[in-house]
Amino acid sequence: MTSFIGRRRELDAARACLQQARLVSLVGPGGVGKTRLAEELAVRSARAFRDSVRWIDLAAVRDPDTVPSAAAAALGVTDQSNRPVLDKLAEHTRNRHMLIVVDNCEHLLSAVITLVTSLLAAAPEIRVVTTSREPLGIAGEQTYLLPPLGTPPPGTGYRAVDIAPFEAVTLLVERAHNTVSDFELTDANADAIAQLCRSLDGIPLAVELAATRLRSLSPSQLVERIDRRFALLTGGNRSALPRQQTLRALIDWSYDLCSEDERLLWARLSVFPGSFDLEAAEAVCGFGALPVDGIVDLLDRLVAKSLVGTERAAEELRYTQLMTVREYGAELAERCGETAELYRRHRDHYAARAARAAQDWCGSTQRDILTNLRIDHPNHIAALDWSLREESSSPTTAEFAVALRYHWIAGGNLADGRTRLERILQHVTDPVRARGDALWVAAWIALIQGDHDAAERHLTECRSLAGTLGDDHLGAHADHWAALHLLFRGRTTEAIGLYESAIAVLRSHEDTAAVLTASFQLAMAQIYDGHADDALATCKTVLDLSERHGENWNRAYSLWVSSLVHLHQGAPGAGVDAARAALRIQRSYKDKICTALSIEVLAWTCAGSDPRMSARLFGAADAVWTRLGTDISAFGPHVTDDSRTARQRAVDALGEAEFGKLASAYAGTTIDEAVVFALGEAAAEATAPTSVSPLTKRELEIAALIAEGLSNRAVAEHLVISPRTVDGHVERILAKLGFGSRTQIAAWVAARAA
Numbered sequence: 001m002t003s004f005i006g007r008r009r010e011l012d013a014a015r016a017c018l019q020q021a022r023l024v025s026l027v028g029p030g031g032v033g034k035t036r037l038a039e040e041l042a043v044r045s046a047r048a049f050r051d052s053v054r055w056i057d058l059a060a061v062r063d064p065d066t067v068p069s070a071a072a073a074a075l076g077v078t079d080q081s082n083r084p085v086l087d088k089l090a091e092h093t094r095n096r097h098m099l100i101v102v103d104n105c106e107h108l109l110s111a112v113i114t115l116v117t118s119l120l121a122a123a124p125e126i127r128v129v130t131t132s133r134e135p136l137g138i139a140g141e142q143t144y145l146l147p148p149l150g151t152p153p154p155g156t157g158y159r160a161v162d163i164a165p166f167e168a169v170t171l172l173v174e175r176a177h178n179t180v181s182d183f184e185l186t187d188a189n190a191d192a193i194a195q196l197c198r199s200l201d202g203i204p205l206a207v208e209l210a211a212t213r214l215r216s217l218s219p220s221q222l223v224e225r226i227d228r229r230f231a232l233l234t235g236g237n238r239s240a241l242p243r244q245q246t247l248r249a250l251i252d253w254s255y256d257l258c259s260e261d262e263r264l265l266w267a268r269l270s271v272f273p274g275s276f277d278l279e280a281a282e283a284v285c286g287f288g289a290l291p292v293d294g295i296v297d298l299l300d301r302l303v304a305k306s307l308v309g310t311e312r313a314a315e316e317l318r319y320t321q322l323m324t325v326r327e328y329g330a331e332l333a334e335r336c337g338e339t340a341e342l343y344r345r346h347r348d349h350y351a352a353r354a355a356r357a358a359q360d361w362c363g364s365t366q367r368d369i370l371t372n373l374r375i376d377h378p379n380h381i382a383a384l385d386w387s388l389r390e391e392s393s394s395p396t397t398a399e400f401a402v403a404l405r406y407h408w409i410a411g412g413n414l415a416d417g418r419t420r421l422e423r424i425l426q427h428v429t430d431p432v433r434a435r436g437d438a439l440w441v442a443a444w445i446a447l448i449q450g451d452h453d454a455a456e457r458h459l460t461e462c463r464s465l466a467g468t469l470g471d472d473h474l475g476a477h478a479d480h481w482a483a484l485h486l487l488f489r490g491r492t493t494e495a496i497g498l499y500e501s502a503i504a505v506l507r508s509h510e511d512t513a514a515v516l517t518a519s520f521q522l523a524m525a526q527i528y529d530g531h532a533d534d535a536l537a538t539c540k541t542v543l544d545l546s547e548r549h550g551e552n553w554n555r556a557y558s559l560w561v562s563s564l565v566h567l568h569q570g571a572p573g574a575g576v577d578a579a580r581a582a583l584r585i586q587r588s589y590k591d592k593i594c595t596a597l598s599i600e601v602l603a604w605t606c607a608g609s610d611p612r613m614s615a616r617l618f619g620a621a622d623a624v625w626t627r628l629g630t631d632i633s634a635f636g637p638h639v640t641d642d643s644r645t646a647r648q649r650a651v652d653a654l655g656e657a658e659f660g661k662l663a664s665a666y667a668g669t670t671i672d673e674a675v676v677f678a679l680g681e682a683a684a685e686a687t688a689p690t691s692v693s694p695l696t697k698r699e700l701e702i703a704a705l706i707a708e709g710l711s712n713r714a715v716a717e718h719l720v721i722s723p724r725t726v727d728g729h730v731e732r733i734l735a736k737l738g739f740g741s742r743t744q745i746a747a748w749v750a751a752r753a754a
Contacts, residue, residue, distance in 0.1 A: 006167030009021035021142035031205025034131035051098035060378035061273035064111035090122030105132035148202030153212035168197035175211035192219035270329030274378030364550030391428035476505035492529035515528035516554035528638035606648035611653035619663030
């Protein structure tokens, strides 16, 4: 969101290190700009790596045990199988040629060392860049100590032209101009600005924090105050200022400039491990000395002081804190004795939010619910982990994890959910409904991961517990997932009977979401049990009920099952239409399982008529399965046989070598790209150019460069315009064409060329 200032020498040095070593660690004190340099290094190095760049941000990760899962999510490896995550990461990267950046490592060094060592040993063509306050200490590691920005040497009598080339000055002036539009570097303030940059030791975060104060102070007034603070901290020995102490001194000074209420909110906001919204800030931090209705004003003041950042990716703003600022706030909260209360309020807020999400899931806001659950994932994990540490036996912990079931399943966070549910089951041992719900949700996840034995154990206990409690609703959930277990084992007739009895009870409890899910699974059992007409009727029931409720997640799966039915009935055209309809939903829902299954059906339908297209579609589906960390065999023998038969038909028509060549061309396809490709004619229709382009000449030029694979920054460099200007053009292009991704722009350009 802001320009990259200077650092040409450092960038060249870091690139040289990356050419010489497979592991490069950018180290330095907090706020020195390690992450920003790593971003720029990654952008400028991306073209040198066949599989581009992946970014693993550990800033919001607190538990060392979850580092592999965070890495898997960042690398696109969804935990669907039951193998150790490090093994899946090794397999995923083994033949990749990519740059992996692991950001914010210092608080998780041991876990990061294990992760990086494993990746480097498994994949000979990957290189890793880490950012940390200290090196990892791994053999072969190339360490680059990132220095502060350049500052003017001691002296007086400076003119503006003398100090303008120094990086710290450039940064200060540009950031100050963002705050005070008429701020300028002049001969009159040159000495004060030079002294200010020296006092801040050229640390970027310190410079940026200081720049905000130029809204209310002149450079000379700022120097006078900040110098007194530094002298106090160092006993007057200004020449001995360590960089970390300098940064802390500035944060101390920023703290002194805050009101008591601002300080208290700063401390309380430290409970959020990642971004948060206003509702969360009010619910978690608005108590005692800080009334709820005053939070928004205090938050605004902290934003103005650059102690809280904003994210404007959506209509509703979200807020963030730099790690250094957040750590400082955590110390404040500890001194106030509020840490336990804050974590409890944080847990209760997100537990209540999760409960609302589960309750409202079956409705027109479903897509937004899923999006918000994904955005708040760091908060969910932090809240659950605290609850597991401090109140592990509380039913609240189990209820929270169960309420997040659609986040675990539809959101693609299976391993995170399974791990915590299994831990909950170790502690919540009383025969209560909360344990029963945790059992069937854990079984659901285990089934999708292919761990059928564990699922069976959980479901057996769940059914027994339902009998003990006399709870037929809980018993219906146990029967529902036991039916899926039978389906995945190929026992379709038994599954149908169990589905029908479970659905009857779920319907009596008006559990519409569960009825829809069980019903599309029932249709799958019916088609493979030889009852195609029944399956199609069941799918129609699901589609009608979904439409009445404005629900799309179960609708997409029902469309996929409908495509299976049409295919088995000898109506491939109808099957293609249904599979594409499911994929159009997945453009926004991004449920990877439904996406992969739908692309598979499209590959099957043309295996005989167009084997080359079939091979490409199989390649796209394989790419999605690879990112999931599983394959179609996890979903039962019948659907697996359909896939193998169609694949063999295409191989027989093309030959093994040609099929492999066509399929492998899509090995690196992203999930969004796979969906756009698989939609085929539907995508072409959606992106077909009109006789008169809605884009201006400049927008057409930028769209063409995007189609060539250039990033926004690369487009800016190519056209010699600012990155911010390019960002604005891209937003307008997306709006004019009604698209949601750069991939669609590329497809639109290709359609025009054709």
